[in-house]
Amino acid sequence: MVMQQKMGGWGMGFDALPLGDLLSKKGYIRGPFGSALKRQELKQSGIPVYEQQQAIDGQRRFRFFIDQEKHNELRRFTVRANDLIISCSGTVGRVSVIGEGDPIGIISQALLILRPDVEKLLPRFLYYFLTSPAGQASLLAASHGAVQLNIAPRAVVEKILTPTPRIEEQRAIISVLGSLDDRITLLRETNATLEAIAQALFKSWFVDFDPVRAKMEGRAPEGMDEATAALFPDSFEESELGLVPRGWKTARVADIAEVVKGKSYSSKNLVESHHTALVTLKSFERGGGFRMDGFKPYSGAYKPAQIVMAGDLILAYTDVTQAAELIGKPAIVVGVDEFQTLVASLDVGIIRPNEVVCGKQFLYGLFRTDAFQAHTLAHTSGTTVLHLAKDGVGSYVFPLPNVQLVHSFEEIASAIGERKQTNSDAIRTLTTLRDTLLPRLISGTLRLPEAHAELEAV
Numbered sequence: 001m002v003m004q005q006k007m008g009g010w011g012m013g014f015d016a017l018p019l020g021d022l023l024s025k026k027g028y029i030r031g032p033f034g035s036a037l038k039r040q041e042l043k044q045s046g047i048p049v050y051e052q053q054q055a056i057d058g059q060r061r062f063r064f065f066i067d068q069e070k071h072n073e074l075r076r077f078t079v080r081a082n083d084l085i086i087s088c089s090g091t092v093g094r095v096s097v098i099g100e101g102d103p104i105g106i107i108s109q110a111l112l113i114l115r116p117d118v119e120k121l122l123p124r125f126l127y128y129f130l131t132s133p134a135g136q137a138s139l140l141a142a143s144h145g146a147v148q149l150n151i152a153p154r155a156v157v158e159k160i161l162t163p164t165p166r167i168e169e170q171r172a173i174i175s176v177l178g179s180l181d182d183r184i185t186l187l188r189e190t191n192a193t194l195e196a197i198a199q200a201l202f203k204s205w206f207v208d209f210d211p212v213r214a215k216m217e218g219r220a221p222e223g224m225d226e227a228t229a230a231l232f233p234d235s236f237e238e239s240e241l242g243l244v245p246r247g248w249k250t251a252r253v254a255d256i257a258e259v260v261k262g263k264s265y266s267s268k269n270l271v272e273s274h275h276t277a278l279v280t281l282k283s284f285e286r287g288g289g290f291r292m293d294g295f296k297p298y299s300g301a302y303k304p305a306q307i308v309m310a311g312d313l314i315l316a317y318t319d320v321t322q323a324a325e326l327i328g329k330p331a332i333v334v335g336v337d338e339f340q341t342l343v344a345s346l347d348v349g350i351i352r353p354n355e356v357v358c359g360k361q362f363l364y365g366l367f368r369t370d371a372f373q374a375h376t377l378a379h380t381s382g383t384t385v386l387h388l389a390k391d392g393v394g395s396y397v398f399p400l401p402n403v404q405l406v407h408s409f410e411e412i413a414s415a416i417g418e419r420k421q422t423n424s425d426a427i428r429t430l431t432t433l434r435d436t437l438l439p440r441l442i443s444g445t446l447r448l449p450e451a452h453a454e455l456e457a458v
Helices: 052-057 068-073 123-131 133-141 167-206 210-216 360-367 370-378 403-443 448-456
Strands: 015-018 023-030 047-050 084-087 095-097 111-116 161-163 236-239 242-245 249-252 257-261 276-279 295-297 313-316 330-332 341-344 348-353 386-388 397-400
Touching: 047 068, 052 084, 052 095, 052 111, 084 123, 095 123, 111 123, 123 133, 123 161, 123 167, 123 403, 133 403, 167 210, 167 360, 167 403, 313 360, 330 360, 341 348, 348 360, 360 370, 360 403
Parallel strands: 276 341
Antiparallel strands: 015 161, 023 111, 084 095, 084 111, 236 242, 249 397, 257 348, 276 295, 313 330, 313 348
């Protein structure tokens, strides 16, 4: 019989058991050695390979796949619903739960599968424990590596003391934390929908020229009033870009906006600060948008032009992988309360448009187009770290509408942006509450009646 013990330092909290005693048979599966899955065996389609990014952001955008024959060979590394996948190197300890609807696939060398015995420990409860401060500290405490951090050996991980309340209480705790997660997810999905609406409008007006084509055919442009429709011409003319709406100019980004590169810094300036922080590559969501937790506290010098304000348009100038998922991607900065001053790092460019001619929302839409992304990729160099050329943004040429039409789009897109900001504020409030409740609920220092009271106050 395995002896339970109290979580160290957690007062009158739950009893705890070593993690290894709570896993199912063969419930600890480290990814295959590199020699078992060679680069030349990876395909463009087929059965997906789960990589670190799937553990880091929980998204299911796959870069690599294997065929059925290879999957048969590596079947024991296949994920199942309710498995936990954990990042094992570099970003050690990032965790994601495999959902019922997630595709069948295998894990890469940099991941670990934990498969709990559901009669002792519910997968979602284990997820919440491992993402709590105590769980993260336990995962990182014995991790090692001089150049890159690596997760501790199996024998060490399986000794991690894990809280084990009754299954009924685990379910109740999952319900409280899950309700917050669901609300946060819904708000993020709403923001993604709003983003898609704004981008679809930009594409219709300024890429596909749908209103111009409609007027050429004698039809009223859809989805707009007569005053807005009147701002579009009813024909095209030749330009250096091919056919563009009559009367529109061709312009370079540098003609209508200032591009300010961020501040280079050294590790000695990355010290705890409640006043100043760097906006870094981690401030960009890989799926698009601005992350409110991607800052690095900073104590060094900077120029006034490198200060980033809420509502500013920024662009990723580097990327750390060959996938180039971030480089050239834009984001609108969301207001944060944690720091008084935000400064762009060298990985970031600040785009400041001439508001008389063009606005931030117009340029944000422009930067998200396929044509602009192809342009920045063509101006990117590097092997391990990718860099966008100095003129990679400013040299982009595009058809520039008349000022009134740009301003009309800005009004619509800004209203959408305000709704997104409201949702982002709510996300931040809910996230703070979740992060406050999580360690207290998981440890047993806060019981459910008090948790429900705090939840109802939001």
